[in-house]
Amino acid sequence: MRAFDEWLLNFTDNPLNVALLAGAAFLVALSFLWLDQVVFYTTLIVKSFRRNVLRSTLTSMAIMVLVLVVTLVWSVLNLLDKVTSDKARDFKAIVSERWQIPSQMPYSYVSGLARGGARTGSDIVPMDSMTWTFYGGTTDPVNRTRENIVFFFGMNPQKMMLIQRDEKGNPLRDRDGKLIYSSMMDDIDQATEEEMLDLDRHCREMEKDRSKVVIGRDKLDSMKKKIGERIKVTSFNYPGVDLEVEIVGTFPKGRYDASSLVNIQYILDGIDAWKQKNGKPHPMAEKCLNLVWLKVPDTEAFRQVADQIITSPEFKSPAVKVETASSGIASFLDSYRDLLWAVRWILVPAILATMVLVIANAISISVRERRTEMAVLKVLGFSPTQVMILVLGEAIFIGVISGMISAGIAYIAINARGGLKFPIAFFPAFKVPDEAIWWGLMIGGATGVLGSLLPAWSARSVKVAEVFSKTA
């Protein structure tokens, strides 16, 4: 029952779902009240759809391919919109170097930042924190290719996944039987319980043996490596700090398929070893902290923590900045701003316009071919509006059905492949969201209505006398 409650809450969270539910309820009510009419119209519409199977199929194919493009494009835009709008819960603050890109801070900042720069008792301390160090290397320094390059996130593995366990090592569960875990990473809650347990085991192993790493399944494939293999990574952003690692596992399917994870301590060990060997600090020694994430309860806390950090004398060389995760990503995407604008306001409208035209074309052809038939309907006592509804209904029928099929295929097919792999910024792949089915339905229906408005009007104003005088 609890699961149902939660589902219901989630479902009603989205206004689109509620609107659709209301629409569906309205339709059901309609069909109860005027059952015979609804049946009558539906039969006529379906029959006219089947009249010219060729044309119906062609129109529906055209709608399907166009809805497919819109679905793909919107999947990308949808995710970008989502990540650049602030979440109400789990507010994340990102601390990075103030001026330079990429951000490089001394690792000594970690403890101060984790406290949120708190100096007095009244200052706010973040709920949780994690650090990011980006380490790039290759398994083949002589012949470096896209396939053998690997980018590691150097971090504390427990921030990736930590499941609470009792003394015997059994995972603890809450009252609903769900695992009790903590993770700073996004989308980890999408993983199955089995995947979570696996990831937790890997992270604990990484904690024990720092040379162990986790690599996403797509990255493993492209490197042609398997779990259990040992690899030597020659770095290009930490020259001389090369890592010998053992692959212990992979991430839950999805978001992290192209990512790799190493214990930050292992990189720091390497930097120390370099100093021992060369008698001077590694040039990156004071620059190996790229980002710090702080978890704060809400916007107010975020503002205060940001203030604490910016005004703190601890973080002056180099200076740092604090932003919300969303605005951080937004400014990262800024270089794609014009492009995304063009996609949103030129590409998509042009596709929709093309759809409307294709539908308008098909429907006006079929209205012209059936002028006599419409005249007969009028003779039989159909009102002009009823004739119009028939034409509109046919267009909506084709639009809605094809749109839903297309979006449905995109949803199932693309998500089964782990999402749309379009490398923009640092997003490895874009999932087609659940709403996509509604998009298909809405796009198909709306373009159907728009495309059939004029033909439906001309069908409405068919003059009986004219039609019969011509055929006579």
Next chain:
Amino acid sequence: MTRPIVEIVGLHKSFTRGSEKIDVLVDLTLNVPEGEFLALMGPSGSGKTTLLNLIAGLDSPTRGTIRVGDDLISNMTEGQLAKWRTRSVGFVFQFYHLLPVLTAYENVELPLLLLPLSSSERKKQVLNALDLVGLANRMGHRPGQLSGGQQQRVGIARAIVTDPTLIVADEPTGDLDSKSADEILDLMVELKRGLNKTIVMVTHDPRAAARAERILHLEKGRLVRETSGIDHAMHHFNGGEHITGAVPEREVRR
């Protein structure tokens, strides 16, 4: 006697509809002398239109031979037939079948475009043909702007513009009122007399058939009898009230 322009020997045509085999024409032999106006009559399904189509090279026989002029058309491929039709045969249809978007002039010009003619020659021939059917003053009109009789006259102009020896007509008056029908039939008789065209016409209108020299009656794919149209016509012109049955008949050889 000169060689007949159309010579049909042992013609057999059958269709299969589903699993059923239907014999439309059965062992038919027929000669049409040059310059004859021949009418084919018979009830629906008697095979008269099929015979017409075979003579015109629109269809090929199951068995038997058809010779038109010097050409053995029953052996021709479809491509050869198309070429042959352009030069040697003109069609007149019941529903005129003019291309609605083209003017009368352009409709008549259509078959000429397939022949190696200069544009001035084409123009001369088209005007000639339109003149002959009495529509030279209407050549810029589209079919929709012409009456049924006028449209059929454009159809006839189109049929004769390539100067074919043979003209086939499928119910040319079937869609016309009696006055227009008479005008069309007058025109066809004129074609035969003035230009010595051979005309094969399918009709079920006895009045139309009566204008022909010879009437062949088909039933169930066989020629059942032959009557003389001119006699019939004379009778008609002499004020005879009823037409059918008043004509001397003789059995045809099977």
Next chain:
Amino acid sequence: MSLIDLLWIVPVGSALLLLTGGLVVTLPLSIVLLFVLAAQLVGLLRRVPFTYNLRNLLVRWKTNILTTIAFICVVALLTFMLAFVNGMYYLTSNTGNPSNVFVLADGATDELFSNLGYGDVKEIALQPGVLKDEDGMPLASWELYCVVNQPILVRKCPVCGDLVPVDRFGRELIEHGSPRCEGSGRSIVGSRGRRLLQVRGIEDPAKSGKVHSIPLKVGNWFSQSGVQALQGSTSAEQAVQAVIGEGLSRELGPDAGKRALEVGDTFDLGPRKWVVTGIMDSSGSTFDSEIWAKFQLVGQQFGKPTYTTCVLRTKDEEDAIKLAQFLKTDYKKPAVSAQQETVYYAGLNTTNQQFLYATIVVMLIMAIGCAFGVMNTMFAAIAQRTKDIGVLRIIGYSRWQILTSFFMEALALAVFGGLIGISIGSLCHGLSATSNIASGPGGGKSVVIKLVVDHYVILTGMGFSLFMGCVGGLIPALSAIRLKPLESLR
């Protein structure tokens, strides 16, 4: 293979099969038909008169206009997208000089991650092959490249139109105006809060300009000290002198309330004020989006005290390739990675290619959608004219002639729509847009791109419309000639 895999393999597979099958049949036949059409046009072959097609197109003008507009949409869009990708290619292929050798730290693929701070790097410039200037010094440009975050501190208030400062978090306009302006406190979240600027620290701007063949458009190169007193300021603060690209001057202009920054204008970057001493004539290259300033000042302000890049001028292309090869393989103190400068910039094409592929995929799908629309139009046209076809066949027109006649009608729609579409799409020529170009994940430059419509774009657009016309016109035309003349008259 799971059941779910089947769900996408079946539709995608069958679509691909249809597409390739369709292409295998359509393309050769279309090409043959195009030749036949050409022969008909010049009068070598007999044809159904074109007036016939033209009049029919006019009679069915409503559906034909709908189809044509769909064509216009698709082709205009294609032109626009290709112009963008083309602009990126222009930019990367116009940046860099083929006689220059581009030196980065060993293993670095991007200037951003390069660090030439190990060992005595200055010796690189003394290698044979590097040209010398009038004073006998090597023609080498020592550079520190970095990307700097510039918060946008002022914005135009939508209510009063004044330039108004933004609050510390970049979220809303501060209180302003007297009496208080309505726009105070207006949220600006969702719009851009900052820019990422490319700053290049160099030693000798005149020499670097010479190496890169970039002259100044107006103003002067920055001075030896690289700083100057702020005009009208009483404080002792000195502003950093900078020369900036022309494109960047336009990008930064609005902050100062003008169309573009001019010599003498200042802007804020990092902890200091900067003053423009010159504008570079750098249009069409990535330097158009850069700020050049004194090396020491850049390094000190942004915490990057070492060179990232060294660019060496050689006699010609051949020498450059030779020198790059030598530096890459034989030079070991310290080991560096070296390549022809043009090769480095061409390497930034990875992004371009991704966009090109995405464009092609999107356009192919749209073309198929549009072709379905054309098919609808043509099938309907043929259904309405079966009798015409019958008559033409009986008169003696061959299947080929009828095929080309209907095929041509579809092509006419396509060509007409395509031409208008290209013309509309071409209006974007010369517009500028910012984008990111990169050689791979992580790196990249934010650059100003000028959209370029050239003959490639126009030809591709035309080819696309022909393709849609052929695919959409051929199948209905083929169905038209399958009709037997007698059947079509019934």
